[in-house]
Amino acid sequence: MKVLTFSWEYPPAKNGGLGVACFGLTRELLAHGVAVTLVLPKTQETRGDARILFADTERLVKMGENADLLFGPYNQASTMIESIIGYDATGRPIYQARTILEEAHRFAHQAALIAKMEDFDVIHAHDWTSYLAGVAAKISSGKQLVLHVHATSFDQAASDNVDPSIFKIEKEAFELADKVVTVSNFTRDIVVNKHGIDPHKVEVVHNGCDAEEVRELVPTLVELKRQGKKIVLCHGRISIQKGVDYFVRAARLVVDVDPDVVFVISGWGDMITQVIEQVGAMGLSENVRFAGALWEEDRDRMYQSADLFVMPSVSEPFGLVPLEALQHGTSSIISKQSGVAEVLTHALKVDFWDVDEMANQILSALRYPVVREQMVTEGRLQLLGMTWKIAAQKVKHLYQHLVQYAVS
Amino acid sequence: MLTVCPYFHVHQPYRVKKYRVFDIGEDTEYFNDASGTDLDNRYIVEKVAEKSYRPTNKVLKELLDKHPEFRFNLSFSGTVLDQFEAYAPDVLESFQELVATGRVEILADTYHHSLAFFYSVPEFKRQVQKHERRIKQLFGVKPRVFRNTELSYRNDLAKWCEDNGYLGIMSEGWEKYLGWRSPNYLYQPPGCSKIKVLLKNYKLSDDIAFRFGNKEWKDWPLSADTYADWINSHHGNGQTVNLFMDYESFGEHQWEDTGIFEFLKVVPEMIMRHPDTSFKTATETVAAYESAGEYDVPDILTWADTERDLTAWIGNDIQRDAIKAAYSMEEDVMKTRKRDLIETWRKLQTSDHFYYMCTKWSNDGDVHAYFSPYKSPYDAYITYMNALSDLKLRVAHVLKDKETVLAAAEQKIEKTKETKPEPSDQVDIPSKEDVEDVPASPPTEPDPGFFKNAWDRLKKIFPVVSPERKST
Numbered sequence: 083m084k085v086l087t088f089s090w091e092y093p094p095a096k097n098g099g100l101g102v103a104c105f106g107l108t109r110e111l112l113a114h115g116v117a118v119t120l121v122l123p124k125t126q127e128t129r130g131d132a133r134i135l136f137a138d139t140e141r142l143v144k145m146g147e148n149a150d151l152l153f154g155p156y157n158q159a160s161t162m163i164e165s166i167i168g169y170d171a172t173g174r175p176i177y178q179a180r181t182i183l184e185e186a187h188r189f190a191h192q193a194a195l196i197a198k199m200e201d202f203d204v205i206h207a208h209d210w211t212s213y214l215a216g217v218a219a220k221i222s223s224g225k226q227l228v229l230h231v232h233a234t235s236f237d238q239a240a241s242d243n244v245d246p247s248i249f250k251i252e253k254e255a256f257e258l259a260d261k262v263v264t265v266s267n268f269t270r271d272i273v274v275n276k277h278g279i280d281p282h283k284v285e286v287v288h289n290g291c292d293a294e295e296v297r298e299l300v301p302t303l304v305e306l307k308r309q310g311k312k313i314v315l316c317h318g319r320i321s322i323q324k325g326v327d328y329f330v331r332a333a334r335l336v337v338d339v340d341p342d343v344v345f346v347i348s349g350w351g352d353m354i355t356q357v358i359e360q361v362g363a364m365g366l367s368e369n370v371r372f373a374g375a376l377w378e379e380d381r382d383r384m385y386q387s388a389d390l391f392v393m394p395s396v397s398e399p400f401g402l403v404p405l406e407a408l409q410h411g412t413s414s415i416i417s418k419q420s421g422v423a424e425v426l427t428h429a430l431k432v433d434f435w436d437v438d439e440m441a442n443q444i445l446s447a448l449r450y451p452v453v454r455e456q457m458v459t460e461g462r463l464q465l466l467g468m469t470w471k472i473a474a475q476k477v478k479h480l481y482q483h484l485v486q487y488a489v490s
Numbered sequence: 491m492l493t494v495c496p497y498f499h500v501h502q503p504y505r506v507k508k509y510r511v512f513d514i515g516e517d518t519e520y521f522n523d524a525s526g527t528d529l530d531n532r533y534i535v536e537k538v539a540e541k542s543y544r545p546t547n548k549v550l551k552e553l554l555d556k557h558p559e560f561r562f563n564l565s566f567s568g569t570v571l572d573q574f575e576a577y578a579p580d581v582l583e584s585f586q587e588l589v590a591t592g593r594v595e596i597l598a599d600t601y602h603h604s605l606a607f608f609y610s611v612p613e614f615k616r617q618v619q620k621h622e623r624r625i626k627q628l629f630g631v632k633p634r635v636f637r638n639t640e641l642s643y644r645n646d647l648a649k650w651c652e653d654n655g656y657l658g659i660m661s662e663g664w665e666k667y668l669g670w671r672s673p674n675y676l677y678q679p680p681g682c683s684k685i686k687v688l689l690k691n692y693k694l695s696d697d698i699a700f701r702f703g704n705k706e707w708k709d710w711p712l713s714a715d716t717y718a719d720w721i722n723s724h725h726g727n728g729q730t731v732n733l734f735m736d737y738e739s740f741g742e743h744q745w746e747d748t749g750i751f752e753f754l755k756v757v758p759e760m761i762m763r764h765p766d767t768s769f770k771t772a773t774e775t776v777a778a779y780e781s782a783g784e785y786d787v788p789d790i791l792t793w794a795d796t797e798r799d800l801t802a803w804i805g806n807d808i809q810r811d812a813i814k815a816a817y818s819m820e821e822d823v824m825k826t827r828k829r830d831l832i833e834t835w836r837k838l839q840t841s842d843h844f845y846y847m848c849t850k851w852s853n854d855g856d857v858h859a860y861f862s863p864y865k866s867p868y869d870a871y872i873t874y875m876n877a878l879s880d881l882k883l884r885v886a887h888v889l890k891d892k893e894t895v896l897a898a899a900e901q902k903i904e905k906t907k908e909t910k911p912e913p914s915d916q917v918d919i920p921s922k923e924d925v926e927d928v929p930a931s932p933p934t935e936p937d938p939g940f941f942k943n944a945w946d947r948l949k950k951i952f953p954v955v956s957p958e959r960k961s962t
């Protein structure tokens with residue numbers, strides 16, 4: 083079984099859940115005898131054993147060093163990124179700003195060429211920035227196409243007010259695909275109900291979570307803890323999708339009851355100014371700290387030092403962060419509007435808009451430490467069963483099914 | 491000669507409503523959900539009355555009228571009796587009619603369906619006594635055979651029951667303790683000389699209680715005929731077949747459409763078709779047969795799950811934390827001598843609260859095996875602990891007020907008797923009502939006459955007290 087996979091992100095580049103998920107899935111597919119050829123839009127350092135092609139190498143057009151793909155797939159289609167379109171006589175690159183939408187089309191153009199050259203049985207494309215590439219590869223090769231939905235335009239908009247150009251790509255690509263895989267039932271419902279896709283075509287494959295060897299790191303926020311403060315952490319992109327504004331409103335209710343609670347918001351995003359202003363307006367400057375975007379060890383130290391983690395997302399297709407927090411020994415309150423709520427039993431769950439209940443859960447969890455301890459002990463056991471291996475087995479089965487019934 | 495001893499357990503807890511941290515110190519009502527959902531106690535009692543209690547009692551009454559030899563046993567928690575009285579008095583009356591036939595025996599129990607025996611024997615004893623008074627008041631009978639919450643049992647419980655005059659006690663007939671022996675005989679607990687243990691025949695009991703409507707079961711659909719044959723096959727290798735189950739098996743656990751009522755209507759007759767088979771109540775069974783040997787149960791045995799232990803109630807950390815928190819309040823709660831506080835504390839001892847916090851199923855994914863009105867075990871725990879925190883506050887307030895009053899009284903006596911009298915809001919008189927459940931001198935009370943003396947002294951200082959102020 084050979085699969086041609088398109089993704090916009092891949093580790094070790096600092097990025098969101100998409101890269102992490104592609105990596106985990108690819109690694110386990112390889113382990114299960116699936117030969118994965120991964121196509122990425124931009125030359126980058128990569129991790130793991132997959133055979134990798136860079137679309138910008140193929141067309142001899144590179145994206146600029148400063149091109150920030152970090153939040154790329156999650157921004158509006160019109161977000162500008164810098165690309166190298168060629169080189170001048172002295173060998174210096176010529177940059178041109180293009181929209182992500184334009185880049186996605188260019189990626190698709192290259193995908194069609196790559197698909198003609200490569201040998202494979204099935205195509206797998208991750209998220210909207212790669213859907214066009216997947217469709218192009220299908221058209222040029224006639225092979226079966228799987229689209230993998232890690233997020234939709236509805237999640238990014240946190241409402242029905244979606245980016246019309248992204249929605250158009252999603253809907254048309256889903257209709258052309260042979261299978262659509264979503265990371266949760268939550269997302270499946272969106273694809274079926276909002277995009278109007280035939281439910282029989284949409285399968286759920288929950289994300290896995292890699293069991294990591296967690297080592298104890300040097301604690302952070304030591305001074306606050308020494309003063310007897312309790313730390314409640316929210317970590318993620320600060321955008322309308324992540325519901326940080328609801329977290330701040332719950333914080334106000336918590337602090338009214340217990341002034342010794344400190345809320346740490348770690349992350350960055352387009353809503354940061356609004357959230358900082360909200361904190362000021364609600365008189366929470368003493369109790370809310372902004373930690374900036376944290377990665378790797380800094381992030382893990384924060385997970386370990388926090389007493390409680392909150393994921394208040396308005397619309398979260400999966401949501402890996404509570405599982406990461408759990409690995410570092412911190413229990414979570416998670417939004418019911420998330421995919422992870424379908425698979426993690428050992429967490430408190432709340433509707434993102436119910437700030438009263440969110441505050442109640444924060445206060446109660448801090449008040450009764452036994453509940454946090456038990457969610458960690460039992461949650462960690464449950465984590466052992468959420469592996470990429472299980473996800474990869476489902477995906478492999480799906481490939482086999484498609485190839486078997488492919489009309490050639 | 492083979493006799494059948496059926497026993498149906500009737501129980502409903504007082505479920506704690508959605509109670510948040512913000513409610514602590516603000517809201518003293520924990521059980522008054524009126525949302526028409528599964529947290530609404532009145533709604534549940536009315537629903538189960540319609541599905542189970544009314545139709546089942548109708549069938550049972552017909553059976554008693556039709557078959558003079560038909561007999562069975564009932565056990566009630568006090569919490570279900572209180573709720574019948576408040577929400578479905580006709581159901582209570584129909585139970586009274588059954589008991590009035592003289593062929594329906596009522597078993598002894600804890601009033602609050604609690605696990606008190608394993609946490610506080612004095613509190614356990616008070617609940618058993620309260621239950622006995624309530625049964626006497628409503629049914630005019632005195633229970634002689636004991637059954638404990640969730641059929642939980644241990645050697646020392648049997649000993650306690652013997653010492654307190656019970657003739658029999660019920661337990662699970664479990665291979666671990668029976669070995670090769672049959673549950674269809676009476677046994678004797680070690681260290682006891684009079685009391686006998688009646689063992690549940692779990693196979694025949696669970697055929698009705700759990701498997702009856704299960705279409706996957708190899709014996710589905712079960713006819714009364716077949717079932718009677720299974721019972722009568724014990725002739726020659728048993729004396730009593732003890733069928734113990736939740737009363738709500740009829741109509742609530744096994745819905746009407748499974749045919750459970752049709753089954754119940756005819757099964758006694760089918761069983762008695764065998765000329766040598768009849769029915770006995772628990773007391774009659776204990777009087778009729780001798781012990782066949784010793785039943786030695788050093789660890790807690792229950793009728794639950796494949797483990798037959800208490801892990802569904804106290805198997806995880808939040809459950810153990812919650813139950814420990816409840817029982818650690820005993821001394822202070824009893825010291826208040828406030829009837830409402832004591833009663834609320836006891837309602838919070840009902841085993842169901844801890845069952846809702848069970849996480850056993852999360853490992854095998856069998857969510858439906860453990861029904862709960864809460865969204866998760868963690869929600870159940872938080873709700874419970876918040877309510878308990880509020881009760882703790884109320885108890886502390888009462889105790890502090892008592893101290894203040896006493897201290898003030900002492901001071902005034904020492905000073906002079908000319909002090910101008912003040913309104914006596916703070917005074918709480920331990921009326922007969924308040925202390926009804928409290929023994930005259932509980933072991934935790936250092937000085938039984940303490941409050942009374944103080945009151946006598948106070949009365950000397952303030953001769954006039956308006957009667958409305960007597961209770962707060």
